Amino acid sequence: MERLPAFELKRPTSLAQAIEWLAATPEARAIAGGTDLVPNLRDGIGAPPVLVDLSRVPGFDAYEIRTAGARIGAGVTLARLASDAGVAAALPAVSAAAASIAGPGHRSVATVGGNLCVDTRCVYYNQSEWWRKSNGYCLKHLGDTCHVAPTGTRCHAAYQGDLAPALIACGASVELAGPRGTRTIALEDLYRDDGLAHLALEPGELVVAVAVPAQPRGAMSAYRKARARGAIDFPLAGVAVRLAVDDGRIAAIDVALTGTNSRPFRLAGTAAWVGRAVDDGLLAELGKAVQKQVSPMRTTVTQSNWRRQVASVEAQRLVRDLAKVAS
Amino acid sequence: MAKRVLSFVVNGRLREEAVGDSTLLLDLLREQLGLTGTKRGCDGGECGACTVIVDGRPQLSCLTLAARCDGAHVETVEALAAGGRMSALQAAFHEKLGTQCGFCTPGMIMAAEALLRGNPAPDEATIREALGGNLCRCTGYVKIIEAVQAAAAAGGGR
Structure with a gap:
């Protein structure tokens, strides 16, 4: 470089x-x-x-985990988050997501706020200057064409942060501070489905902390990701699930995804599954919903359709495994 | 370029160095201080060859701004041997053939050193996890893992 x-x-x-x-x-x-x-x-x-x-x-690196909820400062390192027994117990999806980010030499300094605000990525963007220049640049930086979808008008670079889906599934909100004061928004509202400007931050505004409410009784969560290099890599597709099962029926289910769109997002329509048993029929519906709502584009060297299928299958595996633990 | 005087401890010795704000720790170590044990590998945070220990934690010097190390303790592979004798980790890499071409070795050893200081008796999975960010293109990793296990059995990183 x-x-x-x-x-x-x-x-x-x-x-x-x-x-x-x-x-x-x-x-x-x-x-x-x-x-x-x-x-x-x-x-x-x-x-x-x-x-x-x-x-x-x-105070940027302060955090507290209580039964009433957690507040995690934006400056908390991923290493600290991943090694904290309290986080592992209360928010296993968040703990697993933190542990899965990059390698130990990154996690020792990389932060919660940094991972939430990580830039979108694309095979036409994360290249050297001479590579991008010789390709006429791209819509995300200096160019006027998105090489992923040249006839379109938007940038399709993918959001590939791991913490966001885990925190979204756990109902997190983010505290922001900027020149016009402070505000708190739902974490999913921090993001826009635009690879060029995926963060809904105002100029000069910063993520200060993440707040996670108390988790529903009996809720369990988990995170899984598919990646090219198992030891250290961004997710080609990542899924977080939070599931509460009561007497064999779903009491609450939240699914959030990363790596497939220009923003991490909460799967829509999951409320309809409350009261249902986790059986083959439900898993098929879940798989279809994921396939329909993700939109992986040719932003990685891995085929888009494989990423779509893997997101779907990982979501099914997570829900099935969490339901097994619950019973 | 904006410059500042950086006061930090390198391998146990307090140093004051004038550095540019955009100087990387890797360049400061290799080119300004002559500590070429730290290797420039992928030079983009993907291979771990430039791993050093900053305030006890493994860190990639190719991604670290030198100016942010003000007041820090930085350790490179040059710090490990004492009195002309290799550290336990260095000796184990030598004896277990954990080193072939040797280019990844300083980064491997510093990542392993950081691990053993916090966890003197890690299991194999923990060793693999701690070295997950370090690439070796010669050994296939088996001998490297064995070297870390041998060093741990011999009493840790020292």
Whole structure:
């Protein structure tokens, strides 16, 4: 890779200062662990004049897990999240998702906020400057055509963060802070189905923390992903499920997906399965619903249809396995 | 380029270095400090050859801004041998043939060193997990795993 472009590193020691510096330079970027941002910058994707380092913002790495719910600071590292027994017990899907992200050398510095805000990815985008230039660039950066769907008008780069589906399935919301104050939104509303601008953040706005409510009684959750390199890779398709079963019937079911669309999303229509038993008929309906709602495009070297099928099968396996544990 | 004076401890020695804001830790170690044990492999965070230990944690120096290491303790493979003797991990990699071409070895050893400090008796699955971010194109990993197991049996990373 190339050397980093020149920038000024600012190291704020308060949230207000971080927001002020981000707002003062519209092209400034926030940096937490930097494990996604740094390789992108080294690939010539963007040249922000200022990087605002969030590692010294007080309280950014605080978190608490209680029976009433959890609050996880955006600066908590994935290593810490993945190794925490409280998270593993209360939010197993979140714990499994954190442990599945990249390798130990990434997780030791990569953060919750960084993974939630990870850039969308595409085989035409995550390339060197000379590769992208020789291909006429692409709609996501400097070009005017999406090579994945050249006749369309939008960018199809895929969102491939792992924490988001697990947290969405567990009903999480995100606390945001920006020049216009703070707000809290449902995590799924942080995302837009647009590979070019997949985050619904306002200029200068940051993810400060994730809040997860108390989980329904008896609810269990899990996360699975398919990837090319088993030890360290982004999900080609990832599925999180939270399931509560009462007397052999579904009391609550939440399914969220990643890797297949430009945003992580909650599977629609699952409420209709409440009261049903987890049997072959239900699993077939689940599989079909996933196949219908995911839209993997040619953003990876793996075939889109395989990713569609794998998302569907992984969702079925998760629900079947969780139901088995419940009985 | 904006520069600042970085004050940090490298392999036990306090250093002050003038670094650019966009200087990578890998470049600082290799080119400014002459510590070429840390290897530039894929140079994009995918192979682990540049793994060093920062404040006790394994970290990829090709993705780390040097300026953010102000006040940190950085350890490279050069720190392991003491008094002309290899550390237990280095000796085990040598004896168990965990090293072939040797290019991935410093990263493997530093990742394993970070593991053994926190967990002196890891099982095989834990070793594989800890080395999951490190690629070797020669050995097929079996000898590397055996080397880490041997080092653990011999009393850890030291």
